Amino acid sequence: MSNKVYIARNYRSKFDAAGKAKMDCETILENNGWKNIGFKQTWIANSILGTLISALGVTWAILRLKSGSTVCLQYPFNKFYGYCLWGAKLKNSKVLTLVHDLKSLKGKYGHSDKEVKLLKQSDQLIVHNDKMAAWFHEQNFNSEITNIEAFDYLHTDNPNAKRTQTDYENIRVVFAGNMGPFVYELDGLERGNFKFDLYGVGYDAKKVKDINNTILDYKGCFPSNEVIDHIDGDFGLVWYGNTLDSCDGVTGKYLMFNNPHKLSLYLLCDMPIIIWDKAAMADLVEKEGIGFSISSLRDIKDRLAELTPAQIEQMKQNVQRVKADVQSGQFLTKALNRLS
Template identity: 25%
Template sequence: MRYLINEYVEDFGNAGSKARRDISSILGRNSTTVINLPYDSKKSHISRELETWRTLGRYWNSATFKGQLIVQFPLRLNKLDQFGVLKMIKKFQSKVVIIHDLESLRRGDESLAKSEVKFLNKFNLVISHSSNMTTYLREHGLNTEVRELYLFDYLAGQKETGFNQGSPISKKFKVYFAGNLGKSLFLENVPSSLNDILYVFGLNATQKMKRELKHFMGFVDGEQLPDKLKGGWGLVWDGASTMQPTGLLGKYLAYNAPHKTSLYIAASVPVIVWSGAANARFVTENFLGISVDSLGQIQSKLESLSGDEYSKILLSVAEFSSKLRNGEMILNVLRKEG
């Protein structure tokens, strides 16, 4: 039997909370007992602690420990609750951890890597974002089995692709960008060739973005957003520079699998990624989009695609869209398939 420890994750309308909720939903539908750790903000801290420990205690038995335990990392629990989870992890014969973020990379603070790797080494299997992330963890002492995911699932209802796969490539492109605009300052200085075709969705837009962007669409909830993206391409980029992702955000793209990529593909939209991104090779080898060195290359790269190349991309994106919407990526990596 498989078990998943599921923490309460408040929905702030961002990718991080949806990724965790989707994994819990997918596994819960597929022969997994989800151990929902209680959270009630109206109760006192002590009451919540006792309820959490009572919940964990219901699964402390020899039959349970012969199964597999899955944890999503990093844990958001307080120290006492983490202690209870760690005690439980020790008892299981099979232990899996799914990485959502590495704070040592996200913050650019390698002093955190030692504690992250110490935690991850408690598991038989670590599910990493990419080969780059795996290499980083190995360099910091990770010694357990690792499998790479590359694309997170993105649960959503089925939809038509919106593409006529038999038609020639259109010269009238649309490019979409969706996310936390406050950390996407490159949107203040988008090249004019891209600004004409760029449609931007998200929170925390600066006044300059609202003023300069030709197509600022505002915020749309992540559950509804895939159905707003009709045709075109999805841009995966971060940081302040249009030449290449720079600073901590740029460095993180070289290791992680952005949930934004999954959003676009779930919407049957091929992606445009930075050539230095961790998933750039995965995207191009699986015909899920194109890679560029800078935002200024986008227009020419799109125009250089032949009709056959475009159709091949659309067919592959449609196939992966179905996988992501049905939760197949995490299930396949747990089964060590594809």
């Protein structure tokens, strides 16, 4: 058995967007020679049964864990992360933690000494980006830390997916996800050569101020395994909060540290990115030439108007390069290799 191992778990659904990143990471680990010592990955919606299966799988994994191994844990791991740490210490094994989410960086939770204490027991950490790594260093972590840079999104292109050529007089900016309050404020923007196509949950047509003079076009909500084939646009918008002028609130501030899975989704839909300039991933977007950053949504009109068709096409070519890495699991693979 390989001395590099991980523990698969139960997810509520095979097609649940919330679990997509973690399920993909398990596949990428396997592709890189890491072996699952728990039960096989399952997709049982019943929370009680699913939790029981995960608990038994973790216990089985700890029993099988060989001394001197390296075990990769994905955090958070429900109630089992601490249990896995205990088992790894018992078996004199090293722990690599792949961080997906941090309560301590979400305003509604505040700093958690318990969370920090738990994560400090990890020997190695894969975190989202430089901004998140800096936060870990501020907490005096002695672990070896590297960045994933972007979350992979394993997917095979559907040749039948609709991809319409860009109309430069009517650029389609896509927003996919939960419809935050800022969405309905978009109609207050000065009109330009753009409109917004919306995909996701929570859309309320009654909140549209003037249905006869709106630049919002709601396209519907689709399962996570199908949405890539339905989204057809020119740019993908990464924005959260209540206002047009800044990403505010809990989700907005978290964007300063977080790698949203939404960005990877947009790349798989062949779209360059428009992102808040204070977001952690704005650096990657600018560096790779896969879009542009803005401080306010009011800047969209001028930024899109000044782009030439040749510049937009170059962004789309850059997207294809980064997309190839995202859909084949290269970002996690590179992070793993840096720690080996």
